[in-house]
Amino acid sequence: MSLNLEIELAGIRMDNPLMLASGILGICPSLIRRVAAAGAGAVVTKSIGLNAREGFPNPTVHIIKYYGLLNAMGLPNPGVDEVLKEFEGQKFSVPVIYSIYGSSPEEYSNVAKKLLKLNPVAFELNLSCPHVREVGSMVGQDPEMVYKVVNLVKSSVNVPVFAKLSPNVTDILEIASAAVKAGVDGIVAINTVKAMAIDVDLRKPLLGNIYGGLSGPAIKPIAIKIVYDLFENFKVPIVGVGGVCDWRDAVEFFLAGAWAIQIGSGILWRGVNIFGEVLNGLRRYMLENGFKCVEEMVGAGHR
Ligand code: SIN
Numbered sequence: 001m002s003l004n005l006e007i008e009l010a011g012i013r014m015d016n017p018l019m020l021a022s023g024i025l026g027i028c029p030s031l032i033r034r035v036a037a038a039g040a041g042a043v044v045t046k047s048i049g050l051n052a053r054e055g056f057p058n059p060t061v062h063i064i065k066y067y068g069l070l071n072a073m074g075l076p077n078p079g080v081d082e083v084l085k086e087f088e089g090q091k092f093s094v095p096v097i098y099s100i101y102g103s104s105p106e107e108y109s110n111v112a113k114k115l116l117k118l119n120p121v122a123f124e125l126n127l128s129c130p131h132v133r134e135v136g137s138m139v140g141q142d143p144e145m146v147y148k149v150v151n152l153v154k155s156s157v158n159v160p161v162f163a164k165l166s167p168n169v170t171d172i173l174e175i176a177s178a179a180v181k182a183g184v185d186g187i188v189a190i191n192t193v194k195a196m197a198i199d200v201d202l203r204k205p206l207l208g209n210i211y212g213g214l215s216g217p218a219i220k221p222i223a224i225k226i227v228y229d230l231f232e233n234f235k236v237p238i239v240g241v242g243g244v245c246d247w248r249d250a251v252e253f254f255l256a257g258a259w260a261i262q263i264g265s266g267i268l269w270r271g272v273n274i275f276g277e278v279l280n281g282l283r284r285y286m287l288e289n290g291f292k293c294v295e296e297m298v299g300a301g302h303r
Contacts, residue, residue, distance in 0.1 A: 003286055003292040008039070009237055009260050010160040010185035011120050012025070012095050014041035017294050018250070018275050021241050021264030022046055022099040022124060022164070026081055029090045036094040039275035041093070043084075047099040047126040049135070050107050050116070052079035056131075058240035062197055063064020067215020068196055068243065069265040072131045072209035076100060080114045095121040095122070097162070103135045105145075105152040110156045122159055125149060127175075128166030128191035130213040140166045140191075143178035143196050149184035160185035162239065167222055168194045173233055187230055188236040188262065190223045216265040217243045223226065223257045231257025231299050245269060254294065255301030 005016040010224050022044040025031045032043045055076025062070045077083070100118045102108035112123050127146055129136025139145050146163065163179040165172055167190040176187055192213025197206045205211070223242025230238050240258030244250050245266040253261050266274050291297050 001067060002292065003161050003283060005041075005283070007260060008160070008264070009239070010122065011044075012042070012097075014095060014260070016041035016279055017254075017260040018278060019097075019239065019262045020044055020214065021184040021262035021294055023071075024066050024264040024267055025277060027077060027086075029087060031089070032092055032094075032096060035200050035272055035275065036092060038131075038272035039279050040094060041260070042095040042097060042121075044097045044099050044124050046077060047075055047101040047129070048077050048080050048083050048111060049075065049101050050075040050080055050111050050206060051101060052082065053077055059206060059208055060212075063199060063268070064207045064216075064218075069209060069268060070212050070214050071192070072207045072212030074130060074209060075132050080111050081112060084117055086113060092240065097122045097124050099109055099126050099164070101126040101129065101132075102149070103139070105125075105148040105226055108149050108258045109152045109156040112153050116157060116159075120159055122162060122185070123153065123157065124142055124162045124164050124165050124188055126191070128164050128168075129177075130168050130192055131209055131211060132269050134282050137157035137166060137168060140175065141169050143174050146175055147182045150179050150184045155244040162186040162188050164188040164191055165226075166191050167219075171228055173229060180234050180236055182241060184236060186224070186239060186259075187234070188227045188239040188241060189230060194218050201237070207236045215242065216268075219243050220249060220252075224252055227253060227256040228302070231302065244278070245274070247278045247285060250282055251285055254297040255299070257299045257302065259294070259298055
């Protein structure tokens with residue numbers, strides 16, 4: 001039986017459905033190449049803003065045994081103009097999606113317009129950073145704001161726009177609905193879950209910012225439920241993200257309704273070879289279960 005791992009996501013052709021999630025490896029052409037060589041079908045950059053941001057004081061990350069990774073980086077990035085300098089003229093063998101953040105619809109749209117110089121295949125709007133209030137949670141918790149951001153970016157650029165949503169809301173379907181009404185091309189679910197940890201010896205919070213966002217295995221069931229619900233309610237493609245550490249996790253996301261999968265903190269435990277490992281397992285699973293292409297698996301876990 002011939003097997004096809006290629007997918008088309010909102011018009012973006014990818015050799016396989018595994019993407020590097022935003023944030024985990026920063027914004028750097030050589031890292032993008034490394035991840036592409038390891039087998040990723042597409043790459044999402046760390047979120048880029050209009051101006052440089054230093055981020056939060058250390059410690060900014062903390063590994064929580066068995067469960068995942070706690071982070072509060074504070075959206076550090078050199079600002080869009082520096083990114084343009086670093087990326088101009090660079091060529092990549094996989095589609096590169098630029099993640100952007102802002103504090104207003106205009107700011108998102110201005111960053112997106114500047115990045116057009118790099119011929120991006122798509123933008124991922126970070127509407128969901130849980131611990132940078134003015135540019136993350138405050139935007140992504142307000143359906144009206146989400147509508148305005150997606151609407152303005154969509155009308156400013158002629159490339160697909162994805163919205164990365166936060167689980168830290170009362171009703172994520174209401175937020176997704178606002179993005180869909182504004183014409184979003186796909187939904188990425190989920191960003192990290194608001195969390196914290198305390199050092200029992202120091203009796204102090206472990207993160208410099210006190211709290212942050214949890215990613216990794218502990219949040220996978222939360223992400224699966226959200227992807228499942230999004231699939232039941234919307235027609236736009238869904239990209240699943242949250243705790244993928246092996247091929248079984250990836251398959252679970254497809255069955256829940258994801259068209260593609262992003263891998264982030266799994267890299268911490270398995271290195272960038274995780275892409276090849278998940279792809280091998282995925283191939284085996286598809287062959288053994290009679291799936292000829294990825295699309296056939298999407299939503300197959302729904303009754
Ligand atoms: C960070 O830079 O603090 C994380 C960004 C995010 O979770 O969106």
